[in-house]
Amino acid sequence: MATIKDIAKKVNLSIATVSRVLNDDPTLSVGEETKRRIFHAAEELNYQKHLMKRVKKQLRIAIVQWYTEQEELNDMYYYAIRAGAEKQIENKQYEFIRLFQHADQKIIKKIDGIIAIGKYSESQMKQLQQWCPAVCFVDNRYAFPMYDSVVGDFHLATVSALAHFISRKHTKIGMLAGEEKFTDSTEMLADPRYESFRRYMKEKQLFKEKYCFKGPFSVDSGYQMMENAIRTLKDDLPSAFFCANDSIAIGALRALSDHRIDVPNRVEIIGFNDASVAKYVSPSLSTVRVPTELMGETAVSLLEDRIFYGRTVAKQVTLATELVIRNSSR
Template identity: 45%
Template sequence: MATIRDIAKRASVSPATVSRVLNNDLTLSVTDDTRERIIKIAEEMNYSKTSKKSQTRIALVQWYSESQEQDDIYYMMIREGIEKQIQKFNFEIIRIFNNDFSTIDGDIDGIIAAGKYSFQQVDHMKKYSDNIIFIDDDQFQNGFDTVLTDFKYGVQRALDFFLDQEIKEIGIIYGEEKSTDGLKTIVDKRFDCYKDYMAQEGLFQEKYCFKGDFSKKSGYEQMKLAIKKLDNLPKAFFISNDPMSAGALRALQEASISVPDDVQIFSFNNTSVAGYVNPELSSISVSTVQMGAAAVQLLYDLLMNKNHVPYKLELATKLIFRESTKKVEKK
């Protein structure tokens, strides 16, 4: 039985356009020739009206499993932003975990992919739809719309906060991860920003850099390693996310190293974890909900605007100061 996707491919238009034409949506901006061509192709392919979809169907692809998402508030908040915004367009949303498309029943009109993906995984997505928006994975150079966080200036502002206190030895605990198929290694852009800026200031030292895997356990282990290896621990650490920072904080407390009196910590993401630990973490706030909403807006334009061109959006960050850093008196 012919599907909307089959008709769209033959007519060289998007599935969403076919769906709206066959549902007699007179607000759709297409030429009469295009509208007539779609209807004619549908008739030639014996398209059954009973198979029409009443809604545009969007797949929300997440690289984590559902249980892993519960432990990662960052991606959970992105999803909530997507689901809230998508209601405005009356799209049907299908959730897919671990990039597993076997759960899809029927056609989909577009994809929002949150997470990190290998070339092979992206190629697999394209078999289901060419209309893909990526969140937190820079696929812009491959022709896809991409929504990202500003890492560069957020990290620089946190480092400047320490440098303004004349702290020149600043450590970092950062992460490295792989796509779920293991075929792509994802470097931590926060580390790249840290390294470039500290080198620019003539202050970069490899011995102050500790690489983990973004988990609380890893943050704990890497800070324990720093305490063991370094004769003099840096007076400040930038740490790539809140769970790692919470783990690092525990290691410092076990070693009777006071935060922020002996060592200050600036974290990244500003999830609820930052406010649950003691002392509470200063953290760079990321606009996770807005990232999800922006992806939906981009997908809507991609589906409905024949003149759409790919966008690369970087959302700004904000420094949130709490108890893990010292208050600096302004002169």
């Protein structure tokens, strides 16, 4: 088991200095770089006894949401991530502040870390890190390897839904994909679920571009995309659709109902996220469950790891998803 002496030898400092740093001695005057070296060495040597004392430090964490408050109400996915982070912060007896899109950062006093939820461009990520060095991005696949991040395994989630359809002997499978963009750009972001859909379906020699439609992540968009599919494809309408989120799937269900197309006997639907309303729509929605609250909790843990232990190497945590079959598919 590692001792303070081992750490002192590794960083070439006195045992007294190392001990005082590990115990947060307020009378000790050493630079942040020295502290970082000590805690990094302690982490490498798996020295836990005094490291955990630093976890008791009161932290002030900013939770930055790329949505506006109204957009968050319309998409409970990002709300659930934020709720998970806030619950974990409260359990740790830390303090947090909320910042929504376009908030004035100048009014914020000193913070110890940032949890940034949603999609941020490279320039936006740099701005957040300049505001506070300890930052963790959630649901932003563009953050790693430069920044800490927490993401869901969207590729395996997509494959699990498609494999289920194929096991049910579906050969005509469509997708209603999502479209979104950075708040500082007009550039459309590629939906990772669509990328996985296209790749997997091509491997199975089942991909057809005409069965795929794209639009915003909303109920209205889902309705319009399915309406377009029904109108343009007619008798060639796929017997199964994978939807990029539950809002899109719910809109698609409404369009199918309005056209008296039976779900699941004529068309099966699988959504994504397992929003709280998914089990209450008619028919109840099959979907991919994403551990949104755990994503928020994990972001807090990554911040602690960076703040308390001086970790400098970016870390990405990928969380598994679960396919939930209800009445919109069989």
